[in-house]
Amino acid sequence: xxHHIVEVQDxxxxxxxxxxxxxxxxxxxRHGESVAIVxxxxxxxxxxxxxxxxxxxxxxxxxxxxxxxxxxxxxxEVRRTVGMVFQDPDDQLxxxxxFDDVAFGPLNLGLTPEEVIARVESALAxxxxxxxxxRPPYRxxxxxxxxxxxxxxxxxxxxILVMDEPTAGLDxxxxxxxxxxxxxxxxxxxxxxxxxxxxxxxxxxxxVMHDGLVSADGPTxxxxxxxxxxxxxxxxxxxRMQGCPVCSGKG
Amino acid sequence: xxxxxxxxxxxxxxxxxxxxxxxLLHRLDPRAxxxxxxxxVVCVVSFDKYEIARLLPFFLFPAVVIxxxxxxxxxxxxxxxxxxxxVLFIGIFNPWLDRSIVAQIxxxxxxxxxxxxxxxLLRFTLTIGAALLLIATTGxxxxxxxxxxxxxxxxxxxxxxxxxxxxxxxxxxxxxxxRAHSLRSFSAKGRITYRVFLQMLGNLLLRTxxxxxxxxxxxxxxxxxGEIRIVRQFRFGYKECLFLGGFGGLFLCLRLTDLTALLGxxxxxxxx
Numbered sequence: 066x067x068h069h070i071v072e073v074q075d076x077x078x079x080x081x082x083x084x085x086x087x088x089x090x091x092x093x094x095r096h097g098e099s100v101a102i103v104x105x106x107x108x109x110x111x112x113x114x115x116x117x118x119x120x121x122x123x124x125x126x127x128x129x130x131x132x133x134x135x136x137x138x139x140x141x142e143v144r145r146t147v148g149m150v151f152q153d154p155d156d157q158l159x160x161x162x163x164f165d166d167v168a169f170g171p172l173n174l175g176l177t178p179e180e181v182i183a184r185v186e187s188a189l190a191x192x193x194x195x196x197x198x199x200r201p202p203y204r205x206x207x208x209x210x211x212x213x214x215x216x217x218x219x220x221x222x223x224x225i226l227v228m229d230e231p232t233a234g235l236d237x238x239x240x241x242x243x244x245x246x247x248x249x250x251x252x253x254x255x256x257x258x259x260x261x262x263x264x265x266x267x268x269x270x271x272x273v274m275h276d277g278l279v280s281a282d283g284p285t286x287x288x289x290x291x292x293x294x295x296x297x298x299x300x301x302x303x304x305r306m307q308g309c310p311v312c313s314g315k316g
Numbered sequence: 317x318x319x320x321x322x323x324x325x326x327x328x329x330x331x332x333x334x335x336x337x338x339x340l341l342h343r344l345d346p347r348a349x350x351x352x353x354x355x356x357v358v359c360v361v362s363f364d365k366y367e368i369a370r371l372l373p374f375f376l377f378p379a380v381v382i383x384x385x386x387x388x389x390x391x392x393x394x395x396x397x398x399x400x401x402x403v404l405f406i407g408i409f410n411p412w413l414d415r416s417i418v419a420q421i422x423x424x425x426x427x428x429x430x431x432x433x434x435x436x437l438l439r440f441t442l443t444i445g446a447a448l449l450l451i452a453t454t455g456x457x458x459x460x461x462x463x464x465x466x467x468x469x470x471x472x473x474x475x476x477x478x479x480x481x482x483x484x485x486x487x488x489x490x491x492x493x494x495r496a497h498s499l500r501s502f503s504a505k506g507r508i509t510y511r512v513f514l515q516m517l518g519n520l521l522l523r524t525x526x527x528x529x530x531x532x533x534x535x536x537x538x539x540x541x542g543e544i545r546i547v548r549q550f551r552f553g554y555k556e557c558l559f560l561g562g563f564g565g566l567f568l569c570l571r572l573t574d575l576t577a578l579l580g581x582x583x584x585x586x587x588x
Contacts, residue, residue: 118537141539149537156530161457161481165546173539178547201332203484221538 069096069131069146069224069253071117076126078112086112088277089126094270099254101264101285104274105299110229110257111152113274117227117255118147131224145174148223148252152230154210158202163194163213166202170221188220189213192246208239212246225253232260261289261303273298329484331395331448334387335455340555341385346454346462348556353450355564359571360442366418366431369576371438377563378442381449395448396441403440407433456480461546474544482527489523 071094078087086109094100102110115121116128119140131146133139151157160166167188171181189195192212202210211231218226231247232240244266247254256268264271264285271288273281275298281288288294289302301307335342341349360374382389411429419426450459457477464473493516497508508516569575 115533120533120536144537144539147537149534151530151534153530155485156527157534159478159481159531159534160544160546161455161477165457168547169535169540169545170538172545172547173541181547199336201329201481203481204329204332217538 070094070129071131071225071253071255072127072129073113073116074127074129076113076116076128077124078116078121079124080112086277087116090274090277090279091126092272092279092282094253094255097251097253098270099268100256101268101271102255102257102274103259103261103264103271103298103300104280108274108298109277110274114149114227114229114255114257117225118149119143145221146223147225147227148218148221150214150218150226150228150231152233154207154214155203157214157217158210161201162198163189163200163202163205164198166213167217167220170217174221184220184222185216188216191219192216206239207234208236208243211235211239211243215246223252225255226250227255229257230259231256232258232263261300262305265289265303265305273300275299330391331451332455334452335458337385337453339385339453341381341453344453344559345550345552345556346458347465347550347552348560349450349454350459350462350466352560352563353446355567356446357443359567360439360446362571363435363439365435366428368431368435368438370570370574371435371442373570373576374442374567377567378445378449381453385449385453387449387452392445392448392452396444399444400440403436407436410436461550465550470543477544482531485527486520486524489520493520 073093074091076087076090077085079085090109090113102113104110112121116123116135117130119128119135122137123135128135130143133142133146135143158166160169164185167185168181171184176184185198186195189198192215194209194212194216197205197209197213202213205213215231228247232243235243240260240263244263247256247267254268256264258264268285270283271281271285272279273288273294280298281291281294289306292302295301356374356377360371363370381387382392410433411427414427414429414432416428417425418428418431454462457480460473460477460480463476464470494508497512497516501507
């Protein structure tokens, strides 16, 4: 199915202050794949994500989402296809009730009120926060906010989910629950994160970024087994793949 | 200091919690409540500046609302007290400026200034009280929606909605800054100097601009085209008509006729 493909070709991007954030990135993500984008701070992960929904326009290179090459004309279609979950849910939840927030996208797509209500109900039920419908977003816990933020994207029925640090700021249980929730989604998933243990749980493929370039792209297990690569890119093995400090007597 | 701000945020948020209640009044269409409150406010403020007696019957409305919607009186009175310094400052000079004697109770001469000051206080209590009650029974978002349905330009209602939504986050940001400052300022009891204050303010502006950009990004990625749409089923049924007609009529009646004097005369005639 060609319409769920994300293809980035030789993508370069320079910010107006001349910072070269991306220096020629290429990859191709197929339908249903779950891909992690990892890298040190400032490696260019967030800049890359902002290209995937057309917020930034490449200085050079091409981005292709499904059947559309990303251009100002197709940006609307692309944004419908790509659901973007931002790192800080407070940025994403800007309406004054959970319901209004989740309804925001579908209403902009021009659906009828009945359809909108049905979509909102089903999105909230999927992430398990149906009971919070009438609450103002700022009164929710971070875990709940994150779920609502995901619902606000699911209600637009995207094919591709792009997430920036979905587990940041969550307590361990909320984190595990979120990972289970994301596991249950059949969407193509692109997740930028520092939570490498989540990557092991969720993504079969990992793209390692370093200084605006792709350092490695391959199966998660292979990438995380390559200690030299991880050290070069300022990363460390997921805790789960490191030796147990108690058993090995290093503790 | 930050503890006080924390408390203030909690209290603003508490009004929203009250608005989530479920009573006959809460369920009324926001438009009916908004219009009734508007008529109430106009009637109250349009009285002559020495009027006291004719304002008193208007307390019936807040009393009924508080009763029907089961609102905490103490909390609302505290909110009123919080705003009261403004009106006290406006009115406090009346007794000095206006010394004409309007009434004489035994040896005590009452000047027009005191009467108008009292009248101002009553009006303040009634109007701000009515506004608070409107928010506590309706919720800010629903009021904005009602305003829009009644013809307020969308630009204003959207601004109000976003302002209200991000007020809390802005205050939290300020609280965090003040906390960080007071933790590292060992001298002067954590007082913020003018120079530091300017820098903090500048910093806050930059952070706000950043956040605005991120919010805009989030809106764009959800197909935002410059217009905020909201689904709301508004129903203006017979209950709403009854509420608006009943109270609106009563207020106009109280405004246009001197009901208190009429009643007084009636009682005098009966007893006399």
